[in-house]
Amino acid sequence: MTAVSLSQSQSLNIPPRGFPEAEFARRLTAAQRTMKACKVDALLLTSEENIRYFSGFLTQFFQSPTRPWFLIVPKTGKPIAVIPTIGAVAMAQTWIEDIRTWASPHPDDDGISLLTQSLKKCVGGTGCIGLPMAAETILRMPLLDFQRLQDDLGTVEFVDATLIVKSLRIIKSELEIEKIAYACACVSNAFDLAAEIFHQGQSDVEAFRAFKIECLKQGVDDVSYLVGGAGAGGYEDIISPPSGRTLQSGDILILDTGCVFDGYFCDFDRNFAFGKSGDLARRAYDTVYRATQAGLEAAIPGASCAELYTAMQSVMSRAGALDNDVGRLGHGLGMQLTEWPSHTEFDETILEPGMVITLEPGMSFAPGKVMVHEENIVIRDGPPQLLSRRAAPDLPVI
């Protein structure tokens, strides 16, 4: 397949921020349809991304763990925000009309009585509340407050609503894809300047810093996530911050970044050799590059994530790859750095147009040496569309 060419950084079109109300109306209708089928009377959402998905409420303020935030999706009508007063002005900028607030932090009732009362009105005394409780979800409120909420709601039942949220969020709209594509394009531009940004004798701390600055200059809002590693002939660990090590001839450097535009992530990595590259690393790079190529060919509607996994893994196995510790060969992305699905041998999720995923084959090629490669794509009718600019076919040497 052919990489979709992206224009130069100067001519990148910056997507509009936010979404038209129709996007939220569509999400709501779809959720309420599934809720009806599952006999769920209301969804209770507590995490940043789920609240944002149904409201458009975008703030970094969730980094403060002090205050809980709640959004109720009732079985009919628009979502109801039950939030600290500090968020009232910002929430009023969204399409949400029913905004209920309490003064937070509060010493003994941090929104729980207001939430209880709001939920009771939605579900009655014996209704069913859907709450995301399964893999890759987190209840973002103190556990004691949740226990109190359950007690106060009495006979109301809580059921797992992960699937309701997941089945919607896993398929991105064109407006969502546009934001991810833009983040990918900015970071692709930054990686293309690698030879100017990175050099031997530079500490990896400074290399990371210079790359973050370049990504911002290219147009992303935030460099939320930048991890990686460097080592002679290869790196061992891909989730650490820089160590202070000085980059030197013979090193392989990986940078893996999740940059954000308007609340949407890209997530891909690039590898670079300094001065020279060893045979083993070059061959490993070639293997993961070819595994990605196999993934690109397999990533069509109707294929399962397990099949996608097998397509990539078989290339690496044939090349004699040792195991790797990542546990999967890619995943969904969007409002979060990683989202469902996972490319593993057990994930039977069927690929559909609009799914945005990473292809991330990784392998150990020597004791303590791994090689990981990653691209971001969107599933289309037919072949996928590359969102990241395809990496070089040979390990780049700086």
Added chain:
Amino acid sequence: MTAVSLSQSQSLNIPPRGFPEAEFARRLTAAQRTMKACKVDALLLTSEENIRYFSGFLTQFFQSPTRPWFLIVPKTGKPIAVIPTIGAVAMAQTWIEDIRTWASPHPDDDGISLLTQSLKKCVGGTGCIGLPMAAETILRMPLLDFQRLQDDLGTVEFVDATLIVKSLRIIKSELEIEKIAYACACVSNAFDLAAEIFHQGQSDVEAFRAFKIECLKQGVDDVSYLVGGAGAGGYEDIISPPSGRTLQSGDILILDTGCVFDGYFCDFDRNFAFGKSGDLARRAYDTVYRATQAGLEAAIPGASCAELYTAMQSVMSRAGALDNDVGRLGHGLGMQLTEWPSHTEFDETILEPGMVITLEPGMSFAPGKVMVHEENIVIRDGPPQLLSRRAAPDLPVI
């Protein structure tokens, strides 16, 4: 106001990264002492900051919600890490010796059986497990998995361990303070360059971007948090991202940032007027500046957060401040953007040397106009030490 030349920033001493093992040993001993007093046989920690506090494990990888991570603090001996294989190499760099891993993601047992078995060994069949469950804590694992863990542990009891963790983390060591102080110094340097960074005719998106780049250049690792607002004669909302508005004469701009060095946050804001400043805004700025001054005078060991609140609030009330929606006038900070305590009328936490807090008086001074001011300090024997460079006494005009 005068821009500080960059040469000054170059002479900032960059603190060493990480901590000596003695720091973790001290934390562990203190935790185990309190655990013994509270009859808690083991702590179960699931959130990034608590795991990091006892292990030194620092990674941005927690931004991926896919995998749970666990650290057990037993009643004797070093903590035990129960983590996905992807983290094994990085965890082995810390002082933790007992590292147990499972291949994650897993379709039906994402670490729960390994965790159950590890906890049982620590607490026996009828022991007591401490878990942070109260205000400002989050259980970072799927709720269904927690329910399964409870079922599998049978008669083992879970009790709230928030106080055990909070009482330790609320007092910072000199090595922790050094990291926060450095982040504060870098951001103070960046704010001192405001007149070069911000200008009329600039969109607030570009203003935010330029400021992020400057903070990175000054030496922070990440600009995790940057929110603010601008408006003619004042702003209304302090937790939003930039809106795309063009900065113009008569605007007041606030930027509130949590920048990170080696996993430790600063958190303070600065206000700027463009072209000219109105009387109301100037007076409001003067009021919050004086409220901060009152806070600086009140922030001594033995005073309560409630007293600190009153010292600041009374300055604003005397000046005719309307209410504000923030709910408190400052808070702790450190490994998180905000931590315990809160400067409210109900928080009776007694200030002690080593507490790092913000002073953050805020007030409404006209309908839809707020003014917020913020400094970062550390409580010392006697007067507090400013970590942020004190804001200008008069509203700076650019």
